[in-house]
Amino acid sequence: MRGKPRQVIVDGKPMIAMSEKEFESLLATRRQLGSQTAKMRMLRDTLVEVGDFLDSVAEALDADVPPVSQEVPLPSGPRRPPPALIAEIRRRAHQMRAITGAGRTPRGRRPSDQRRT
Numbered sequence: 001m002r003g004k005p006r007q008v009i010v011d012g013k014p015m016i017a018m019s020e021k022e023f024e025s026l027l028a029t030r031r032q033l034g035s036q037t038a039k040m041r042m043l044r045d046t047l048v049e050v051g052d053f054l055d056s057v058a059e060a061l062d063a064d065v066p067p068v069s070q071e072v073p074l075p076s077g078p079r080r081p082p083p084a085l086i087a088e089i090r091r092r093a094h095q096m097r098a099i100t101g102a103g104r105t106p107r108g109r110r111p112s113d114q115r116r117t
Contacts, residue, residue, distance in 0.1 A: 044100045051100075054093035058086050 006017040018026070062083075 047096045047100050051093040051096040054089050054096075058089040058093070061089070062086050 008015055008017045
């Protein structure tokens with residue numbers, strides 16, 4: 001449909017007239033949009049899950065950080081993450097949820113577990 005659409009009146013109702021080719025093109029566009037919408041939902045669900053995972057990682061790392069300054073040498077063993085890393089993980093998880101418009105999901109329940117209507 002190039003330019004202004006052709007309007008017609010059928011049984012007293014205004015309608016838009018288009019060629020069969022234009023109609024087929026419109027249907028193809030709708031199918032593509034539906035496919036893209038499904039992909040976007042899957043991407044959003046994945047981002048929400050990753051955000052929750054990052055929160056869990058930050059909580060686990062935070063629980064392991066000793067209450068000493070970073071200046072003090074740590075005993076041999078696994079290296080402790082700096083508090084700045086934990087803060088950055090939390091910031092990025094929050095940023096992903098802000099982009100997707102999702103709040104944090106309760107533990108044990110993921111968006112992919114919810115049924116769609």
